[in-house]
Amino acid sequence: MLNRIETYYDAVPRSSARAEEFGPLILFVQEGQGWPFYARPALGATGEITVEDVEKVRARQRELGVPEAFEWVAETTPGLRAAVEASGLTVHEHPLMVLEGDGLAVPEPEGVTVRMVGADDPGLGSAVAAPYAAFGMAPQPGTAERIGGRIEAGLTRLAAAFDGTGDALTAGQHQPVGPVSEVVGVGTVPAARRRGLGLAVTAALVADARAHGAELVFLSASDADVARLYGRLGFRTVATALIAEA
Structure with missing residues (x-):
């Protein structure tokens, strides 16, 4: 399941962004208008991700004038957090949730x-x-x-x-x-x-x-x-x- 989500994360930005590779990391750069993308682990990358790898991406983000942001799944790339935090970035945790079944119905709120x-x-x-x-x-x-x-x-x-x-x-x-x-x-x-x-x-x-x-x-x-x-x-x-x- 997580492998399918990783493949999705790699694919979805490519409809409107170009991908710039930095070894084990990849930076998606928005083409034209739109919400700026982020950097994340390259699909299938193996090996240690270092602080130097993170700093190279951050330098490119500053050069482009886009947010210095990274997104990834803790369980699939456990070593990235230490490198990111060592570079000075703040990491926020969010529950990653998958739907079971077809989803449960909820009443439509009144007046809408x-x-x-x-x-x-x-x-x-x-x-x-x-x-x-x-x-x-x-x-x-x-x-x-x-x-x-x-x-x-x-x-x-x-x-x-x-x-x-x-x-x-x-x-x-x-x-x-x-x-x-x-x-x-x-x-x-x-x-x-x-x-x-x-x-x-x-x-x-x-x-x-x-x-x-x-x-x-x-x-x-x-x-x-x-x-x-x-x-x-x-x-x-x-x-x-x-x-x-x-």
């Missing part, structure tokens, strides 16, 4: 409509903006069009919870690559939190992923409390996702 959002959907812009608002940010110009293009290409599936006026209160995505898909970017605008909207949108994404042939659906929870919520949908923790930042 939860649905998938297509590339030509009038709610696309609002759905794209909602997760950014959840974290106090604004999307870059052209983000909705870029996401729409990914939806048309089958690279992204987007779901949202809309209020009666058509504004998205919560949205999230899953990113299919063959029979594997990851649920990402689920966020709720601050005024609509604690209503079960994130869980309802995640359930819609899970159902859509299964309906489109995903055999393995997974996600990374922000912390143990959020992991318990995802457990209500049938997700279980199988490993630890690590994110390192400057």
